[in-house]
Amino acid sequence: MRVLYGRVIQPGRASGLALVTAEPxxxxxxxxxxxxxxxxxxxxxxxxxxxxxxxxxxxxKGSTVGSYVxxxxxxxRHAPAAIVNARCEAIVATGAIISGxxxxxxxxxxxxxxxxxxxxxxxGRIVIDA
Amino acid sequence: xxxxAQLVTSLGRIYGASGLVPVASxxxxxxxxxxxxxxxxxxxxDWANKGARARVPAMLNPAGMDLTAWRAHGIPExxxxxxxxxxxxxxxxxxxxxxxxxxxxxxxxxRYGEHLAWSxxxxxxxxxxxxxxxxxREGGPSALAAxxxxxxxxxxxxxxxxxxxxxxxxxxxxxxxPADFGALGYxxxxxxGDGVPFLRLRKGPEELRAQADLLGSxxxxxxxAMGAAMAASGAVGLFHIGGVTPEARELGDDLIAxxxxxxxxxxxxxxxxxxxxxxxxxxxxxIGCPHASLAELTQAATILERQRVTRxxxxxxSRAVxxxxxxQGVLALLERSGATVMADTCLxxxxxxxxxxxxxxTDSAKLATYAAGHCGLAARYGPLEVCLEAAVSGVMRGV
Numbered sequence: 001m002r003v004l005y006g007r008v009i010q011p012g013r014a015s016g017l018a019l020v021t022a023e024p025x026x027x028x029x030x031x032x033x034x035x036x037x038x039x040x041x042x043x044x045x046x047x048x049x050x051x052x053x054x055x056x057x058x059x060x061k062g063s064t065v066g067s068y069v070x071x072x073x074x075x076x077r078h079a080p081a082a083i084v085n086a087r088c089e090a091i092v093a094t095g096a097i098i099s100g101x102x103x104x105x106x107x108x109x110x111x112x113x114x115x116x117x118x119x120x121x122x123x124g125r126i127v128i129d130a
Numbered sequence: 131x132x133x134x135a136q137l138v139t140s141l142g143r144i145y146g147a148s149g150l151v152p153v154a155s156x157x158x159x160x161x162x163x164x165x166x167x168x169x170x171x172x173x174x175x176d177w178a179n180k181g182a183r184a185r186v187p188a189m190l191n192p193a194g195m196d197l198t199a200w201r202a203h204g205i206p207e208x209x210x211x212x213x214x215x216x217x218x219x220x221x222x223x224x225x226x227x228x229x230x231x232x233x234x235x236x237x238x239x240x241r242y243g244e245h246l247a248w249s250x251x252x253x254x255x256x257x258x259x260x261x262x263x264x265x266x267r268e269g270g271p272s273a274l275a276a277x278x279x280x281x282x283x284x285x286x287x288x289x290x291x292x293x294x295x296x297x298x299x300x301x302x303x304x305x306x307x308p309a310d311f312g313a314l315g316y317x318x319x320x321x322x323g324d325g326v327p328f329l330r331l332r333k334g335p336e337e338l339r340a341q342a343d344l345l346g347s348x349x350x351x352x353x354x355a356m357g358a359a360m361a362a363s364g365a366v367g368l369f370h371i372g373g374v375t376p377e378a379r380e381l382g383d384d385l386i387a388x389x390x391x392x393x394x395x396x397x398x399x400x401x402x403x404x405x406x407x408x409x410x411x412x413x414x415x416x417i418g419c420p421h422a423s424l425a426e427l428t429q430a431a432t433i434l435e436r437q438r439v440t441r442x443x444x445x446x447x448s449r450a451v452x453x454x455x456x457x458q459g460v461l462a463l464l465e466r467s468g469a470t471v472m473a474d475t476c477l478x479x480x481x482x483x484x485x486x487x488x489x490x491x492t493d494s495a496k497l498a499t500y501a502a503g504h505c506g507l508a509a510r511y512g513p514l515e516v517c518l519e520a521a522v523s524g525v526m527r528g529v
Binding site: 007009010033063064065067068069071072075088089090091093094097098 | 133136137140141143144159160165166167168169170172173269270271272
């Protein structure tokens with residue numbers, strides 16, 4: 001078990017299996033708001049489903065409409081359980097806050113591997129079950 | 131409302147803001163149903179249903195269509211209905227459906243030093259640079275949250291430090307038209323990124339320095355086009371022009387940050403080339419990005435007198451300017467030439483792929499920058515009169 005601490009963007013507790021990428025994500029265009037699948041064939045997570053996962057990626061990018069895609073994912077019950085970023089920018093932060101998705105940043109995202117069980121706790125505490 | 135406050139303060143924390151600052155007005159982008167989609171509409175309805183209301187004057191950016199004449203313009207029925215739902219949700223949130231990227235041309239003129247939360251990139255750069263107001267480029271939801279709270283996070287362009295120039299550009303070529311200013315803005319935006327450029331216009335226009343009131347001057351189209359281009363090719367939210375813009379008049383070279391980069395621009399041909407200078411056939415001609423002023427509509431009407439367009443000529447403007455153009459008879463002149471004057475919308479946010487046009491002629495460096503990615507259109511770029519000539523002949527002459 002390993003414990004990391006980051007900065008709380010959206011508070012909350014959550015746990016799930018990590019889905020990890022070293023590539024930034026643009027929610028508009030790369031993630032289908034109806035299904036939670038990563039639909040951009042050029043993204044390393046292409047074909048993966050973000051639903052209920054602890055989504056770990058360095059930072060967001062792309063259109064500000066991406067915030068609304070996170071909102072729609074949450075409405076459709078396909079949102080990630082939590083988000084962990086190296087640096088959370090305004091698009092992901094806005095989306096996470098209006099959708100109530102627990103989000104932490106300021107974390108070395110290379111510490112994570114897809115499939116690990118990850119828990120997000122109060123105060124920016126992240127627990128990785130090895 | 132709790133969520134609005136949480137959004138504003140959290141974004142402030144991310145950017146290292148020193149608390150909140152009351153704002154005089156808010157301008158909300160993300161209005162077109164094309165960009166919002168079902169998710170955005172649902173979000174707006176949810177907030178409206180929860181009783182969220184703007185507590186400072188708040189207005190909207192352009193929508194995906196003219197809110198009254200959309201059927202005549204061939205907007206698909208389903209899109210039109212959803213777009214009207216979006217406007218209705220904003221109305222319930224207390225946001226005025228001004229639907230313009232140029233609120234400063236319809237009476238919402240920020241005062242020097244006033245703090246705002248505006249989100250349309252070209253309006254942000256005009257308000258900061260030409261009027262000396264203070265706003266960051268807000269996202270759609272954060273601007274809405276600022277309207278509900280009456281405050282925004284105090285960071286970035288709200289602070290003196292971030293308003294200092296990071297790039298000094300000596301412009302050694304003459305600037306003859308708004309299109310030249312647009313081309314210059316395109317080049318400067320790419321060099322400045324999200325920094326602040328300080329322009330020294332070595333070859334004029336000399337009269338620009340003599341304008342005490344820039345917003346009342348004949349240079350509104352030039353400054354509007356240049357700022358919009360910088361905000362499209364880069365992420366510029368503020369520029370200064372030595373001896374011209376209000377902060378540059380007040381502070382002069384003190385505005386230049388320590389460590390600023392110095393460059394010079396000798397000619398604009400690279401910009402014209404990249405924006406699509408080559409002549410050739412066009413399917414549609416677009417004027418009014420950002421929204422045309424009354425003076426621009428009048429100029430277009432004068433150029434088109436006794437001529438008839440053979441290609442769709444779409445001129446986009448604000449509802450207030452359209453109404454004034456109607457009152458003054460300018461609208462009738464334009465319509466006699468075959469032009470379509472649209473309010474509330476622009477090509478960047480309209481569902482352009484639906485119409486099947488391939489090539490657009492435009493006098494907007496902003497639209498030329500976005501045409502391929504946002505609208506699926508190849509662009510030909512040139513001054514107003516060359517674009518209008520193309521609307522008549524169907525062929526754009528090389529400039």
